[in-house]
Amino acid sequence: MPPHATGNFVEMPRKLTKSTPPTTPPSEDAELQSTSKRLSRNSTRISSSKIMPKEPSPKQASVEKAKKSKSGEATPTKEPLKSCLKKPSDGNASQLSYRSECTQMSMRSEFTDSVFEHSGSLKGVHYEIAKDGLELAHRQLEIAAKWSHEDENAEQLQGPDTTPTAVPRCSPRGFPVEFIEAFARDEESVADSPYMGPYLLKLAKFFDSGDNTAKALEYCIRAVKFYERHAQRENILNLVLSLHILATLHCHLKQYECAIAQLERSLTLPYLEGGGEEHALAAFSGHMQLGDTLYMVGKLSSSLKHYHQALDIQKSNLGEFDPRVAETCIYVAEVHIQALEFAEAKELCEHSLLIHTKHCESGAVEEAADHRLLAIILSAQGEHSKALESLVYANDIFVKFDHELDVATGNQSIGDELVALGRDSEAFECYGKCVNDFKILQGDQNALVASTYTSLADLYMQTNKPKEAKVHCQLALQILAKQGVGHTPDDVAYGLVNIASILEQLNEKETALILLQRAYNIQDKLPGQQATVAGLEVQIGILQNMLHQFKPALESFQSALAKMKAGTLGNSPLIGLVMNQVAITSIELGNIPQAARFFEDAKAVMDITAGPQHLDTLDVWSNLACTYITLGRSEEARELLEEVVRVKEEKLGAVHPDVIEDRARLQASLVESGQSTTYKRSRKLVEMLSSARKAFHSNH
Numbered sequence: 096m097p098p099h100a101t102g103n104f105v106e107m108p109r110k111l112t113k114s115t116p117p118t119t120p121p122s123e124d125a126e127l128q129s130t131s132k133r134l135s136r137n138s139t140r141i142s143s144s145k146i147m148p149k150e151p152s153p154k155q156a157s158v159e160k161a162k163k164s165k166s167g168e169a170t171p172t173k174e175p176l177k178s179c180l181k182k183p184s185d186g187n188a189s190q191l192s193y194r195s196e197c198t199q200m201s202m203r204s205e206f207t208d209s210v211f212e213h214s215g216s217l218k219g220v221h222y223e224i225a226k227d228g229l230e231l232a233h234r235q236l237e238i239a240a241k242w243s244h245e246d247e248n249a250e251q252l253q254g255p256d257t258t259p260t261a262v263p264r265c266s267p268r269g270f271p272v273e274f275i276e277a278f279a280r281d282e283e284s285v286a287d288s289p290y291m292g293p294y295l296l297k298l299a300k301f302f303d304s305g306d307n308t309a310k311a312l313e314y315c316i317r318a319v320k321f322y323e324r325h326a327q328r329e330n331i332l333n334l335v336l337s338l339h340i341l342a343t344l345h346c347h348l349k350q351y352e353c354a355i356a357q358l359e360r361s362l363t364l365p366y367l368e369g370g371g372e373e374h375a376l377a378a379f380s381g382h383m384q385l386g387d388t389l390y391m392v393g394k395l396s397s398s399l400k401h402y403h404q405a406l407d408i409q410k411s412n413l414g415e416f417d418p419r420v421a422e423t424c425i426y427v428a429e430v431h432i433q434a435l436e437f438a439e440a441k442e443l444c445e446h447s448l449l450i451h452t453k454h455c456e457s458g459a460v461e462e463a464a465d466h467r468l469l470a471i472i473l474s475a476q477g478e479h480s481k482a483l484e485s486l487v488y489a490n491d492i493f494v495k496f497d498h499e500l501d502v503a504t505g506n507q508s509i510g511d512e513l514v515a516l517g518r519d520s521e522a523f524e525c526y527g528k529c530v531n532d533f534k535i536l537q538g539d540q541n542a543l544v545a546s547t548y549t550s551l552a553d554l555y556m557q558t559n560k561p562k563e564a565k566v567h568c569q570l571a572l573q574i575l576a577k578q579g580v581g582h583t584p585d586d587v588a589y590g591l592v593n594i595a596s597i598l599e600q601l602n603e604k605e606t607a608l609i610l611l612q613r614a615y616n617i618q619d620k621l622p623g624q625q626a627t628v629a630g631l632e633v634q635i636g637i638l639q640n641m642l643h644q645f646k647p648a649l650e651s652f653q654s655a656l657a658k659m660k661a662g663t664l665g666n667s668p669l670i671g672l673v674m675n676q677v678a679i680t681s682i683e684l685g686n687i688p689q690a691a692r693f694f695e696d697a698k699a700v701m702d703i704t705a706g707p708q709h710l711d712t713l714d715v716w717s718n719l720a721c722t723y724i725t726l727g728r729s730e731e732a733r734e735l736l737e738e739v740v741r742v743k744e745e746k747l748g749a750v751h752p753d754v755i756e757d758r759a760r761l762q763a764s765l766v767e768s769g770q771s772t773t774y775k776r777s778r779k780l781v782e783m784l785s786s787a788r789k790a791f792h793s794n795h
Contacts, residue, residue: 270294292321292333296340303344312344328366335361335377339384349622351392358385372412379408386430393625393661395434402427421450421461425468432471433626435667441472463492467505474512483512503532507547514550519558526551542586545574549593556600565601568594584621588614592631599638608638629658633673640676645683652677668711671700675715678722687725694719710746710753713739717757724763736761 270290277285278294285291295318303311319341322334338361345354361367362381367374382405389398406423413420424447431440444465451461466489473482490505510525526547533543552567575582575590595610615631618624636651652673659670674697681690698719701712716735723732740761743754 286321287325292318292325292337295321296337299340299344303347308344308347312341312348315341315344326364328370331364331366331370332373332377334364335367335381339381342384342388346388346391351388351622354388355385355392358388375408375412379405379412382408390430391623393623393658395430395626399427399430399434399436402430416450416453418450418454421447421454421465424450425465428468428472432475435475435669437472437476441469441476444469444472458492458495460492460496460498463489463501467508470508470512474515479512479515483509483516486512499532500536503529503536504543506532507543507550510550514554514557519554522554523551526554538580540574540577540580542575542582542590545571545586545590546593548574549590549597552597553593556597561601564597568597584617588617591617592634595634604638604641608635608642611635611638625658625661629655632658633676636676636680640680640683643683645680649677649680649684652680668701668705668709671697671704671715672711674700675718678718682722687722691719691722691726694722708742708746710743713742717760721760724760733761 270293274285274288274290274294278291295314299311299314299318301311302308302314315337319334319337322330322337326334338357342354342357342361345351345357358381362378362385367378382401386398386401386405389395389401402423406420406427409417409420409423424443428440428443428447431437431443448462448465448469451459451465455461466485470482470485470489473479473485486505486509490502490509493501493505506525507529510522510529513519513522513525529547530544530551533541533547537543548567548571552564552571555561555564555567571590571594575587591610591614595607595614598604598607598610611631611634615628615635618628618631632651632655636648636655639645639648639651656670656673656677659667659673674693678690678693678697681687681693694715697715698712701709701715705712717739720732720735720739723729723735736757740754740757743751743757747754
């Protein structure tokens with residue numbers, strides 16, 4: 096994901112003036128950890144292991160991963176759930192998988208080896224990219240050192256008569272001492288030195304690691320200007336590098352729009368297209384980073400556009416069935432799930448499965464991870480039997496490789512699907528086993544235990560056992576309230592949302608509202624959570640309506656609508672149903688003209704997205720007709736109600752309660768206007784929100 100700061104900063108060695116950099120760059124032993132180690136520590140998907148051109152056989156890779164899992168490395172995975180938030184994990188996972196090097200094209204060069212180490216999380220809480228991005232400058236230091244070594248080799252070839260001053264003396268970090276001293280005395284004297292750009296980037300990295308990102312940004316901007324002055328076809332990649340690092344620093348400072356501008360500029364530089372493999376990799380990385388940054392500000396449509404451009408570049412350079420293409424397909428599929436675009440997500444997931452079929456033996460862990468993601472998609476589409484089959488197949492693989500935590504989380508997902516299929520007794524057994532397994536593997540106070548308690552509470556409610564449901568809600572809340580046990584903010588927010596849903600069914604709406612507002616406060620502070628926050632605001636608005644808090648409810652709905660329109664949900668039926676709720680709340684506040692406008696907007700959205708004959712669309716039509724009656728527009732109301740009654744009679748039958756109600760409205764509209772009318776809340780709004788919760792969630 097886009098860059099952000101890590102929590103580990105080093106103390107500044109001494110106070111420095113703006114024009115006086117350190118005479119020698121600080122030691123970077125602690126900073127130059129390999130990206131592969133960082134990714135293995137942060138990766139949340141089993142299939143995120145590094146795939147380089149000379150990789151072990153699929154069977155060897157699967158066995159190696161099995162050994163890692165057996166030795167105690169946790170590899171939490173995703174599964175469908177009943178919340179718009181993520182499912183809790185062992186405390187170190189993110190909502191989406193960290194992108195590993197297997198999503199890169201891995202074209203070898205001094206530039207690409209480090210510049211495009213691309214790791215990040217679309218929806219994670221902690222972002223490490225700022226530091227990661229500045230590590231890209233390390234390769235520039237190696238290049239500088241190479242220049243110096245070449246000079247030394249030239250001296251040896253020329254013999255003892257060579258003038259000593261012909262070879263620059265080098266600092267321990269590869270920069271000539273003469274350059275560093277001249278830089279400290281008078282920067283203008285070395286303004287055009289080939290060492291200037293790499294050294295400025297090195298200083299940017301140093302200051303960022305010392306928690307002085309503003310100073311780091313200053314040096315990075317100067318590096319960009321240096322490479323702009325020397326930008327030519329053969330070294331355009333240096334300018335691309337500096338722009339990517341500059342975008343990283345802007346994101347670190349939460350200046351996302353500035354970061355987007357720099358990344359867009361890097362993609363429009365001349366010679367970038369058609370410049371060979373390195374240029375293709377630069378474009379690929381730029382599109383991915385830009386997609387991540389756009390996601391951070393809630394622009395999912397634009398984000399997906401750039402992800403697909405990156406995927407097309409990767410396919411054209413590596414081929415349709417390269418394993419690294421599979422990783423990118425899964426990454427992009429996860430974002431489509433966030434956008435409720437399940438068909439597109441399913442297509443990408445199936446392509447990834449096809450790639451793994453070609454490159455891995457049957458029953459590999461990569462295949463299991465893909466099946467688990469496919470189960471999320473199938474469940475969101477209502478195909479619970481198929482989702483259950485995919486989950487069982489994936490779990491069989493994880494059992495074979497002793498991935499105990501994956502098996503436990505998989506069992507919880509299986510329990511969810513059993514509930515959806517009405518197989519309650521089997522679901523109880525499955526959840527009970529999950530609680531025991533999570534306690535053994537993660538401890539009694541882990542958020543996964545709380546999550547399973549919540550699932551059990553929901554199941555108790557469905558089987559008409561409210562006392563048991565309330566007990567399990569209390570158990571879950573006790574765990575989530577524990578401090579210092581490793582709960583991530585998302586773990587807590589997710590748990591609060593699910594518990595609030597059950598408390599609402601227990602008619603404890605005030606408590607449910609408090610929990611939802613706490614979850615909202617948590618999510619609203621995290622970057623890249625606009626869609627999730629919008630879903631929470633809708634649920635808060637519904638509860639506020641139930642409690643007759645109409646003015647706050649209207650504010651909640653309108654805030655959610657603004658976020659939905661900015662994201663990918665602007666053309667979905669969900670936004671039409673929320674508009675319907677805004678209109679009903681406006682009526683409660685006595686603003687009939689405003690209600691009519693929102694009903695009209697809802698009708699326009701529903702007509703396009705759900706179709707004019709969909710039952711939810713017809714409910715909006717009926718509500719609009721009632722508003723027209725109140726406003727004295729009886730003829731328009733009559734036309735709408737006649738169509739509603741005609742279609743509903745065909746779909747539901749003449750004696751259906753909905754049809755009888757709408758027919759009565761029609762008859763009343765023919766007699767007089769201005770009578771008291773009732774308005775239909777979108778019948779499937781809660782169902783769609785439940786689907787949205789599953790879609791917004793991708794488990795750690």
